[in-house]
Amino acid sequence: MSWNDATTQMIITGVYETILITVLSTFFGYLFGLPYGIAMVVTDRDGLHPMPVVYKVLDILSNILRSVPFLILMILLIPFTRAVVGKSYGTEGTIVPLVISAIPYIARLVESSLKEVDPGVIEAAQAMGSSKRSIVLHVLLVEARTSLVVNATIATATILGYSAMAGSIGGGGLGAIAIQYGYYRYETTIMVVTVVLLILLVQLFQTIGMKAAKALDKRK
Amino acid sequence: MGVIEISHVSKCFSPKEGEVHALKDVSVSIEAGDIYGIIGMSGAGKSTLVRCMNYLERPTEGSVKVFNQELGALSEKELRKMRQDIGMIFQHFNLLMQKNVLENVCYPLYIQGVKRREARVKAMELLELVGLADRAKTYPAKLSGGQQQRVAIARALASNPKILLCDEATSALDPQTTASILELLKEINEKFGITIVIITHQMAVVREICNRVTILSSGVVVEEGEVAEVFKHPKSPEAKELIRRDLSGEVDAPVRRPVSQVREGKTFRIVFTENSSYEPVISNVIMQFMEPVNILGANTRNVSGIARGEMLLQLIPDSKHEADIVAYLEERGIAVEEVNADELE
Numbered sequence: 001m002s003w004n005d006a007t008t009q010m011i012i013t014g015v016y017e018t019i020l021i022t023v024l025s026t027f028f029g030y031l032f033g034l035p036y037g038i039a040m041v042v043t044d045r046d047g048l049h050p051m052p053v054v055y056k057v058l059d060i061l062s063n064i065l066r067s068v069p070f071l072i073l074m075i076l077l078i079p080f081t082r083a084v085v086g087k088s089y090g091t092e093g094t095i096v097p098l099v100i101s102a103i104p105y106i107a108r109l110v111e112s113s114l115k116e117v118d119p120g121v122i123e124a125a126q127a128m129g130s131s132k133r134s135i136v137l138h139v140l141l142v143e144a145r146t147s148l149v150v151n152a153t154i155a156t157a158t159i160l161g162y163s164a165m166a167g168s169i170g171g172g173g174l175g176a177i178a179i180q181y182g183y184y185r186y187e188t189t190i191m192v193v194t195v196v197l198l199i200l201l202v203q204l205f206q207t208i209g210m211k212a213a214k215a216l217d218k219r220k
Numbered sequence: 221m222g223v224i225e226i227s228h229v230s231k232c233f234s235p236k237e238g239e240v241h242a243l244k245d246v247s248v249s250i251e252a253g254d255i256y257g258i259i260g261m262s263g264a265g266k267s268t269l270v271r272c273m274n275y276l277e278r279p280t281e282g283s284v285k286v287f288n289q290e291l292g293a294l295s296e297k298e299l300r301k302m303r304q305d306i307g308m309i310f311q312h313f314n315l316l317m318q319k320n321v322l323e324n325v326c327y328p329l330y331i332q333g334v335k336r337r338e339a340r341v342k343a344m345e346l347l348e349l350v351g352l353a354d355r356a357k358t359y360p361a362k363l364s365g366g367q368q369q370r371v372a373i374a375r376a377l378a379s380n381p382k383i384l385l386c387d388e389a390t391s392a393l394d395p396q397t398t399a400s401i402l403e404l405l406k407e408i409n410e411k412f413g414i415t416i417v418i419i420t421h422q423m424a425v426v427r428e429i430c431n432r433v434t435i436l437s438s439g440v441v442v443e444e445g446e447v448a449e450v451f452k453h454p455k456s457p458e459a460k461e462l463i464r465r466d467l468s469g470e471v472d473a474p475v476r477r478p479v480s481q482v483r484e485g486k487t488f489r490i491v492f493t494e495n496s497s498y499e500p501v502i503s504n505v506i507m508q509f510m511e512p513v514n515i516l517g518a519n520t521r522n523v524s525g526i527a528r529g530e531m532l533l534q535l536i537p538d539s540k541h542e543a544d545i546v547a548y549l550e551e552r553g554i555a556v557e558e559v560n561a562d563e564l565e
Contacts, residue, residue, distance in 0.1 A: 124314035124372075127274055128328040128379065129303035138327070142318050218359040219317045 003189060010177060011190075015197055017091050018173035022160045022205075025095050029102030029155065036062070036103060037110025038136060048122070048132045062104035070162050073101050074169060089170035098162055106155050113147035114140050146217040153209025157202045164198060174198055221288060223383060223415050224250040224273055229282030231268050231439075242268040243279070244439045250432075252382075255409050255416045257430035257447065259423060259462060265439040266419045270385050273417065274306045275299055286383070304332060307376030307414075311388035313368040315360040321347065321371050322356040328378045346374035350404060366397035373404060377412075384408065386418045390425060402429050423466035427451065427523050435459050448523050452491055452555050460559075467519055467530060485535040486542060487516065491555040492529040501552055502533075508548065509541040532559065 040058050043051040068076070074097040078088045085092040117140055125139045141148070167175025174194045182191025231243040242265045250256045260266045271277035272284050275291045284291045286302065294302060315324050325343035326336070334342070347353045350370040352363075360368050369389060376384055386405065390398040406429050409416050418430060426433050426447060433450055435443040435458050442456040454460045506513060516532040535542055549556050 118312075118314065118317075120310060120312050120314040121316060123276060124308070124310060125327075127276060127303060127306070127308040127385075128331060128375075129300040130331050131300060134331055138330075139316065143316060145318060216318075218320070219361045 007190065011174075011193060011197070014172075014174040014177045014194065015201070018160065018163060018175070018198070018201060021091055021094050021098065021163045021166075021171075021173050022156060022201075025098035025102055025159050025163065026152070026156045028095070028099040029106045029159065030152070032099070033103045033106025034110055036107035037114065038140070040107060040111045041114040041140070042132070042136065046119075048135060058107075062107055065101065065104040066108070068101075070097070070101050070165060071169065073097055074166060074171075089172075091172040094163060094166040094171035094173070098159055098166065101162065102155065102159055105158070109151040109155055110148065113144045113151055116147055117143045146213050146219070149209060149213040149216060153206055153213070156205045156209065160198070160202060160205065174201075222249040222251045222254075223287060224248070224417070225283075225285040225288075226269070226272065227283050227285075229269075229272055229279040229284060231265070231272065231277060232280040242439050243272070245282070246436070246439070246441055248434050248441070248444070250415060250417060252415055253409070253413055254432055255406070255418065255430045257418045257420065257426035257433040258436060259420055259426050259433060260436035260458075261421060263438075264436040266421075266436050267387055268439075269436065270387050270417060270419045273383075273385055274303050274308060304328070304379040305381050306383045306385060307379065307381035308385040308387065309369065309372045309376050309389045311391045313360070313365070313372045313392075315368055315371055315375070317360055320357050320359050321352060321363070324360065324371055325374045325378055328375060332379060342378065343374070346377055347371075349377075350374045364397075365393050366401060369393065369397075369401055370404065373401075373408070377408065377414075381414065383415045383417065386416065388419055388421070391420065391422070398425070399428070405429060423462045427466065427521060435462065451523050451528075452493070453557070464559075467517065467532075485514075485537045485539055487532060487534045487559045488546070489557050489559050490531050490533060490549055491557075492531075493553070493555070494528075496553040499552065501549060501554065502531075505545055505548060509545060511536055511539060511541055511545075513545075 036058065040055060040062075042048045043055040043058070045052060045055070047055075065073075077097045077100060080100075081088045081093055081096040084096050087093050121143060122135060122139055125135050130139070163171065163173050164175025164178065165171075167173060167177070167179045170176070174197055178191055178194040178198075181187040182194065226246060226248040229243055229246045230241065233240045233242055246265075246269060248256075248258070248269070258266045258269060268277055272279050273286065275284070275294075278292070286306065289302065291299065291302065316327065319327070322340060322343055325346055326339040329339035329342060330336075344353060344356065347356055350373055352367060352370050352374070355363065355367065360371065363371065372389075373384075384405075389405075390401050393401060402425065405416055405418075408414055409429075418425060420426060430447050432445065433443075433447050434441055435450075435456060437456075437458045443450060443454070443459045450459055451463060454463050502513065502515070505511075513536075514534040516534050518529070518531040520529045522528075535545065539545070546556050
């Protein structure tokens with residue numbers, strides 16, 4: 001097959017789908033992963049509201065989810081994915097397992113960012129009579145914001161990589177194109193083009209993330 | 221009845237490797253308007269004690285009453301309310317590094333539900349007070365340690381507290397900056413009548429601004445009293461040691477051997493106060509008893525607003541006039557106390 005308008009159109013759609021999958025998966029990943037991470041920090045032994053049992057459950061659950069290889073998780077989740085979005089392939093079908101696998105990973109990233117906050121600052125807020133809620137919202141999340149954004153950038157790039165992997169079992173986006181044309185049909189040109197585009201996308205997300213992190217950092 | 225009444229407080233930490241008794245049966249009473257010093261070496265339990273005063277640490281035993289209210293009996297909400305009346309500043313300032321100076325001072329006001337606009341007006345007044353109004357939009361990282369501590373003081377005062385707890389507030393600062401921060405604390409105490417509790421390991425800080433002091437050692441109160449009195453007649457070995465270090469200008473430095481390896485006879489610390497006579501006592505001692513005395517050290521300092529001089533005198537070995545010399549000095553209103561050789565080392 002030679003390169004034609006249909007190929008170009010397909011690649012453009014692929015780029016669009018990849019961006020859509022990555023952005024939506026990261027968004028929903030944070031929608032659940034951020035509270036998950038906060039919950040781990042708060043319930044930890046030296047946290048604002050220690051609840052050792054709850055912490056242990058969250059801790060173990062996140063480890064279990066992170067130890068299942070993504071491709072296998074995706075297959076295991078097919079019934080769940082169908083129940084949520086109605087199909088287990090294509091763009092929507094990729095987002096569901098991506099979100100599920102991203103949640104515990106994001107929770108860990110959030111946990112490590114929040115743990116970097118100087119305990120002295122938290123103590124000062126407690127001494128002022130801050131509620132725990134206020135400490136989370138106005139001290140933890142604000143003081144850790146640079147680290148949170150840096151980690152969100154890492155999470156986005158990782159999710160983008162996983163989305164390409166999902167292409168091998170019916171996912172959408174550039175990954176699916178690379179597999180279907182580049183791998184099964186030996187269309188090397190298409191393979192190279194998609195890989196270059198994936199690299200450019202990662203660079204793009206990385207640049208935006210780092211610029212944002214730098215702009216938010218007032219510590220220097 | 222003091223504003224802070226600590227009675228028979230013990231605090232026991234139980235980490236994995238055995239129990240640690242940070243405080244053992246400590247009782248302290250702090251009156252309204254006091255600048256109260258709590259001094260001790262590191263590990264003496266003073267930081268734990270000050271945290272019991274706002275229940276950042278819950279004592280294992282005993283009672284903590286602030287404004288006549290038992291802190292242990294308060295609900296979490298009541299405790300938060302109470303804490304708004306107790307400001308606190310720290311060794312490492314603990315400012316929000318991602319917020320500018322103005323927002324740092326506004327934070328305790330936001331907690332209380334004060335509107336942004338009013339909060340900013342109030343915060344600016346406080347920054348004026350601490351001399352940093354022109355740095356309102358600056359971020360803490362751009363400020364010096366002394367300036368950061370001033371912001372922390374402004375922040376602590378924002379909720380109009382009646383008590384200000386200072387946990388090693390000057391320990392990370394150089395001597396000049398320490399002096400200016402102490403000056404500011406004194407001003408706050410006088411201007412607003414805020415009771416100040418100062419935790420420190422530096423006797424100089426206590427001497428400079430406190431009116432009363434408690435000396436802690438290994439979680440136990442070893443001495444308590446008026447600062448002037450403790451300086452004049454220290455009873456415990458810990459107090460003597462702290463005063464000696466202060467006198468010799470040492471702060472944390474490991475104990476040094478005095479220059480005089482010639483140490484031979486008995487050594488006395490003598491203290492001149494405003495009651496002391498004006499005659500040249502040392503010359504007179506020498507002439508009267510025909511015996512030389514060795515001046516090992518001398519210093520004048522301001523203790524709670526009273527100027528006083530101190531000297532370390534050493535007599536010749538086996539002096540026959542030792543008792544007479546002591547009596548002679550005491551007659552002239554000078555406090556005399558024998559200092560033994562170990563304490564000097």
